[in-house]
Amino acid sequence: MVRMTRGLIVIDMQRGFDDLDFWGPTSNPDCEENVARLIGEWQRTGEPIVIVRHDSESLASPLHPENPGNALVDAVAAADPALFVVKSVNSAFYGSPDLGGWLRAESIDELVICGIQTNMCVETTARMAGNLGFSTTVVLDATRTFDLSGEVVGVGVVQRTAEELMANTALVLQEGGFAKIAATSDVIGADAPG
Template sequence: MTRALVVIDMQRGFDDLGFWGPTANPDCEANVARLIDAFAGEPVVVVRHDSRHPESPLHPSNPGNALVDAVANADAAVLVTKNVNSAFYGEPDLHGCLQERGIDELVLCGIQTNMCVETTARMAGNLGYDVTVVLDATRTFDLEEEIPGLGVVRRSAAELMAGTALVLQGGGFARIATTAEIIPA
């Protein structure tokens, strides 16, 4: 098998907790950096979210659109830019780039666990890739929404991360791993 590391939306704008709210897993960025180092000599795909909303920290005109240093300095085989949840709906065509390189195993990390990481993992699983999500190299934010028929639903970032792990692994989309499991001591 040929594998690639897919680093999703590790952007400075996600440090704006005034915009996003409380987060979980402060070790995410350090674990992503460790994964990038461990994948030296293997393809690393960097994904950047270019928000269409001018007020978003991730809009291309805002400084928060920039990648965090560990990712910006990575020797990326491909940089995919997107404005939706899935890295498979970006430019250039991620699936095509992976097929050209004969890659059939993906290791995913990044932000947000329950949004872009989960959506990309689900699509990758549906496309036939062998997918691993490195949960401690992801993070997300507390979420609260008014849902018709349910009222106000609140979940902490930690609950959302656990829920994503459960549905991805339980649904057969991906295996869940830790950084230590991917990078043996």
């Protein structure tokens, strides 16, 4: 059996997500460390890394290009990506340069996805990856998100904790056939350096 070429997609690991006054309560304090472990493993094996940055169009957002929160966290900023994608929407497949075209040109057909936010950009990118035919894995403990609440027409006020949202995303992606769900140790092995 021929092994597929696998790429690591690191989504929106930006300093602005540390602004809890803006985003609210968060989950999974080990996210950044696990992302750094994944990057370290990909660098060790020489497999391709794609870094994705969200450039918000809202000046009020910590992720706007004119705000310091747009910067990548240190572990990600230090990586040497094969491709750097900038986007202003949820899916990394709608960024620049064209992620899907690059993956196909490089014969990368297996994607391992991590980053922020679990239920937003990570989930949207994973759903599209699955729909586009990529073998996709989301490393859940290398993602995180924030509590969310709002009024939903026909439902009323809905509130979910970050942990609930992570679990919901994992369930929908796995049971919907979009992606496999894994832990960092499943992907790189418990004994891998990191």
